[in-house]
Amino acid sequence: MLQSIAAQGRQVKLNWILSHVGVRGNETADAAAKRAAGGPQVTRHVSPSLRQVKAHAKRAAAQHAHHTHQQLEARKRQAAWYAAATTDY
Numbered sequence: 001m002l003q004s005i006a007a008q009g010r011q012v013k014l015n016w017i018l019s020h021v022g023v024r025g026n027e028t029a030d031a032a033a034k035r036a037a038g039g040p041q042v043t044r045h046v047s048p049s050l051r052q053v054k055a056h057a058k059r060a061a062a063q064h065a066h067h068t069h070q071q072l073e074a075r076k077r078q079a080a081w082y083a084a085a086t087t088d089y
Helices: 002-008 028-039 050-086
Strands: none
Touching: none
């Protein structure tokens, strides 16, 4: 994987991270995490953030404006065709 990233011209840097062995409370925290992971899963709906709501509203408004513009352009072409077809020469 590292070679693939490097082949794309990206720099690869590895950092050594010390383990948590010997850190006070780490074994207790690991045991608690393992117990929690083995328990029943709880699904809870998480409401979107204000930022996500604003982004969604902005996309929806842009899509609506684009759709409205397309409809008006279609009517404009139809109106031009009708005017040309019904003009007395």
